[in-house]
Amino acid sequence: MKWIFLPFGYPVFDTTILRSFLRTKMFIEPHIRQGPGGWIEVICGSMFSGKTEELIRRMKRVRIANLSSKVFKPAMDNRYHTARIVSHDEQWFESIAVAHSEQIIQHIGEVDVIGIDEAQFFDPSVVDLCEALANRGIRVIVAGLDMDYLGKPFGPMPQLLSLADYVTKLHAICQRCGSIAHYSYRITGGDKQVLIGEKNLYEPRCRICFRNDPPSDPPQP
């Protein structure tokens, strides 16, 4: 990290250097060949933190290792494509859209690795499913938002984070000040917890910028 001192004495840091610093923190698979047991990896963070990008990176390495895999995503999230997960930097990987976690079982077959994107939108039973699959020897890679737009734990993510063998928390860059961001601030769009959207509806914010302008509408029960 490089600090730059401006002529009038206030230090700021160069976010370009900071971004490259963050990208060096790659997940290294503990052993890419399956042993007798599987495990759960969770990739979490705010919107625009690169979760899907990281999931795709890991799935591509699985393919290079000649392991079989399938990726699932919630059917409700069709922002980019119905049969792909797509990252903000336009990387993609084939996926199966399912309406309920039970449907993952129907599609899974014989695989070494499964990926689940946008896990926060899944029903609570996805937690037991991930645990059961890991116990069957499958490597389970889950990506999802850990917090909703109010900064509260989102859907099944808290349980998945607790049960995971490995956790990677990614950060975005605050749209207000350029610092590290881990909140998904909703710019507009009402008080529903689930509101699918992109940069027109959300921006990443750091703790200070999030707290300086807190969302005022709690979600309806």
Ligand SMILES: [Zn+2]
């Ligand atoms: Zn900020």
